[in-house]
Amino acid sequence: MSTWFVTGAGRGLGLEIARAVLAGGDTVVAAVRNPHQLPDDVKQSERALAVPLDVTRADQIAQAVGAAVRRFGGMDVLVNNAGRGLLGALEETTDAEARSLFDLNVFGLIGVTRAVLPGMRAAGKGKIVNIGSRSGFEGAPGLSVYCASKFAVAGISEALAAELEPFGIQSMVVEPGVLRTDFLAPSSLSTAVRRIPSYDGTPAHALLDMIGVVNHTQAGDPVKGAALIYEVACQDKLPRHLALGRDAVEHRWATLARLLDDLAVWQERSVATVCDDIL
Template sequence: MRTPASDSPRTWFITGASRGLGRAFTTAALERGDQVVAAARSIVPDDLTGRHGDRLLTLPLDVTDRAAVVTAVTTAIEHFGRLDIVVNNAGTMSLGMIEEFTEAEARNQFEVNLFGALWVSQAVLPHLRARGAGHIVQISSIAALGGFPSTGMYSASKFALEGMSEALAMEAAAFGVKVSIVQPGGYWTDLYTSMTSTSPSEAYATLRSELERQWAAGSIDSEPRLAAAALLKLVDSDDPPLRLLLGSMVYDLAFDISRRRMETWAGWEQVSRAAEHAVPATGGAH
């Protein structure tokens, strides 16, 4: 376990750093004495620059632009000399029933939530591999635990992110590079206020009303600083997990979904096993 007082400062590369969880992660890293490359679609000079001076480098970055991502990573390494922790936090959310999504709306969810993280991961890997160290943290979501009405496309993009990241973790481990997937529950960020929505279909009016009733009943979100504190513990660990759940609600939901899936699999075990019976290959040379 790393102790900040005894180790030299580390350098972070954080996307979506100007607000929400990204800003909380940036603040936490700077306040412990580390260096941060804060990348976001629009960077506005603020109090962080004044308080932390040359330990903070802000870069405008659209993560869907692969060439721009490579340039930003190159600039970051040239400026600080190295990267230690990479946090793929940039993301968008679009609400809507699956049937309602246009092609452009569906692709946009994946462009940011999957491909943005992919481009950053690809850009930093040569540097981290050469150093034989580093930690890539993918910020996923409670939505990756399962698909839910009206957040299905968002869930799909986060499922894809996690599948890619699981493979990345195994590929990068051979070079001493760690990969973790963080699955947060609800936090008071502007994700909900900045999200977009599909054009609603009347066919789903009843379901929408029921969902609105459930949401009105309320969910209590947490302060982003709590997620940042958990992230610091994650990156300080000598043996960080592949997955980290953030929040009691997401923790309980993860176990509930897993139990229900296991019960279903067990109930259909005979059908599953009967679908496999290995036979020799046919049609080849004898």
């Protein structure tokens, strides 16, 4: 039996991951801003512990991790799922909006990971599962700052995989495409307060204008996605990246093709920029 610590477990993908963990016979620490809002099937399980956690608050991180250790003795899998979106062109986004997003999506993830790692290092094992996004390997118009935060998650996850290998700890980033959750609802997706009319009719405002139509019609099933995350995380060896959803897979291949094209065009000139004494 493994113990999982899942942030942002109150709804959406995080909740379904918690449910998948319980269905698999493992224990779960469901870390949420308000534990009272957890559904009864998770909250009342004997193999679940609900803890209050705002990942932007260091004091709550320490308290939540401490409660998990006291209850279960340690953690085998950390799922950094807590996060939200920010919609708006880069020019429309204020510094305060961007910093608030990074405080949650990036620095919150860093804080929780730092709190969990000492126990994993002492145990000589553990797995870090960071929930990134398709927007973490492909920039999307109207989501520039959100993409930046998820690119950061991917970079942190890759670096952790190398940093933690000597301690028997693995790291992977899960990169979901669109999932039929509340992500496009105001509770999960903020919109830049400033709107510049010049961007109307351009790709930067396409999602902004369609959000009411596409919300809750997304193709990705969060229950199936959570089941796959649980299955993969239970394997002996984690992949560095896990694309989640048909759109995520298709866009990943398209992104790789563009990268290879760019590399091929400039490869010879790029290699030739070495110092003359190396030639």
